[in-house]
Amino acid sequence: MSLVAGSYERFIWGYKLKSRKHPHSLTLTSLFSFPSHLSTIKTVAVAGSAAVSGGNDDTIKIYDLSTSSEIGSLYHSSSITSLSFFSPPSLSSFPRNLLAGDAEGCLSMYDADPFVLLKTVKIHKKAINSLSVHPSGKLALTVGHDECLAMVNLVRGRRSFYCKLSKEASIVQFDGTGEKFFMVVDEKISVHESEDAKLIFELDNNKRVLCAAPGHNGILFTGGEDRNVTAWDTASGKVAYSIEDAHAARIKGIVVLSKSVDDLGEEDPYIVASASSDGVIRTWDVRMVNKGNPNPLAEANTKSRLTCLAGSSIKSLKRPRLEMLNADENPDAAAVES
Numbered sequence: 001m002s003l004v005a006g007s008y009e010r011f012i013w014g015y016k017l018k019s020r021k022h023p024h025s026l027t028l029t030s031l032f033s034f035p036s037h038l039s040t041i042k043t044v045a046v047a048g049s050a051a052v053s054g055g056n057d058d059t060i061k062i063y064d065l066s067t068s069s070e071i072g073s074l075y076h077s078s079s080i081t082s083l084s085f086f087s088p089p090s091l092s093s094f095p096r097n098l099l100a101g102d103a104e105g106c107l108s109m110y111d112a113d114p115f116v117l118l119k120t121v122k123i124h125k126k127a128i129n130s131l132s133v134h135p136s137g138k139l140a141l142t143v144g145h146d147e148c149l150a151m152v153n154l155v156r157g158r159r160s161f162y163c164k165l166s167k168e169a170s171i172v173q174f175d176g177t178g179e180k181f182f183m184v185v186d187e188k189i190s191v192h193e194s195e196d197a198k199l200i201f202e203l204d205n206n207k208r209v210l211c212a213a214p215g216h217n218g219i220l221f222t223g224g225e226d227r228n229v230t231a232w233d234t235a236s237g238k239v240a241y242s243i244e245d246a247h248a249a250r251i252k253g254i255v256v257l258s259k260s261v262d263d264l265g266e267e268d269p270y271i272v273a274s275a276s277s278d279g280v281i282r283t284w285d286v287r288m289v290n291k292g293n294p295n296p297l298a299e300a301n302t303k304s305r306l307t308c309l310a311g312s313s314i315k316s317l318k319r320p321r322l323e324m325l326n327a328d329e330n331p332d333a334a335a336v337e338s
Contacts, residue, residue: 001257002065003028003311004051005275006041007304012053012061014068015300017257017271017283026271026283026298031068033302036061044310047085047095050112051310054080060100062115074115079103082131084140085112086154096137099154101128105144107152119157123150130171134194135178143169143183149197175214180234182220184209189222191234201237205230211309213254213272221272223251229274231286241289247276253309257283271297275309 001017014031038057045052051063060074060083080102085095097118098110105124110117124144131142139160140152147168151161171184174194181197183190189203189212207225214220219240220232227250229243253275275281279302288294 001271001311001313002031002046002051003255003273003281003309004044004046004053004063004065005253005281005302005306005310006037006044006053006055006308007279007302007306008040009304010035010037010039010041010055011302011304012036012041012044012063013281013300013302013304013306014051014063014065015281017273017298028281028283028298028300030300031065032063034070036070041307042079042081043083044308045083045085045098046310046312047087047112048312050085050095052083052085052098054083054100060098072115074100074110074117076100076102076108077104078106079127081128082142084131084133086133086137088137097154099131099133099140101131101142103127105146107131107140107142109154109157121152121158123152123159123162124148129169130173132173132181134174135176141172141174141181143172149183171209171212173212173214175218175220175234176216182212182214182234184212184222187224189220189232191220191237201234203232203234203237210250210252211254213256215256215272216270221254221256223254223274225250227251227276229254229272229284229286231289241286243284243286243289243294246274246282246284247278247280249276249278251276252307255309255311257311257313273309273311275306277305277307279303279306281306281309 003015005013015028037055041055043054049066054060056079058076062072082101086097087095095112100108107123108120126145133140142150153160169183174181187205191201210224212222218235229246231240233240255273257271273283282296282299
């Protein structure tokens with residue numbers, strides 16, 4: 001299992017989560033740390049052995065986790081605000097496509113092996129705040145600084161739906177099945193049916209939500225200004241459980257990790273990772289919440305102001321060197337293969 005975090009100080013941090021002899025004893029082993037960007041890193045994404053980061057220097061950096069190395073760059077005309085991989089089940093160890101949102105409201109779609117641009121589409125009038133790819137890989141949702149929600153047909157490479165929201169949303173995220181999606185507006189999380197965007201629940205957090213990640217069985221994990229890791233039951237619209245004061249400062253990233261028995265032993269704990277602007281990355285076995293406020297399974301202090309976190313529960317398999325190719329836009333190419 002791998003974790004990658006970005007920071008205000010331009011540094012990228014890569015870690016490998018490994019088990020010790022005891023199944024509940026883990027360690028975060030450093031893979032790399034260096035100033036990969038010229039300015040603040042705003043977003044990261046991980047899938048299998050591939051990782052990417054984007055920032056205010058108008059650049060996407062690409063990393064091969066199997067060799068703990070940076071392998072190339074993709075250049076844009078504006079800051080990168082959101083990144084997401086698409087990995088079909090048949091290729092779960094390596095992503096098929098990469099999607100990037102930017103400060104000009106454009107969505108760029110790449111083939112991930114090699115990294116070649118397929119198409120760039122203007123989606124929003126202002127910056128894209130967040131994007132999420134449906135598990136089918138056929139469509140994506142975006143929310144922007146223009147206070148709008150958009151749906152993008154990734155097969156045809158064009159915007160298919162666009163509507164005004166009552167207020168600007170900072171996060172949009174499909175659940176693991178694609179049947180629901182979530183939007184975050186300040187301290188509120190709205191749960192919607194994917195088919196028609198019908199509102200199911202509105203979850204009210206005490207303070208502003210800064211990150212969210214879907215778990216299993218209808219659970220949604222959030223973190224933010226309250227410094228808690230909160231698990232919401234999206235079937236009932238109530239809090240399932242919460243890790244109080246998980247960090248000393250606001251939480252900027254949450255990753256839900258599942259794992260194999262070989263990685264973590266027969267107990268197979270259910271692991272969530274969190275990163276804070278206090279510089280600390282922590283991993284938790286959320287099953288221990290009912291037994292009292294749990295202690296972190298593992299933690300690492302980067303001593304930097306972390307801005308984002310991404311991870312993969314899939315073993316970073318050794319594979320031939322990842323290829324990176326800058327190419328001109330091809331308006332006829334399909335963005336995500338079905």
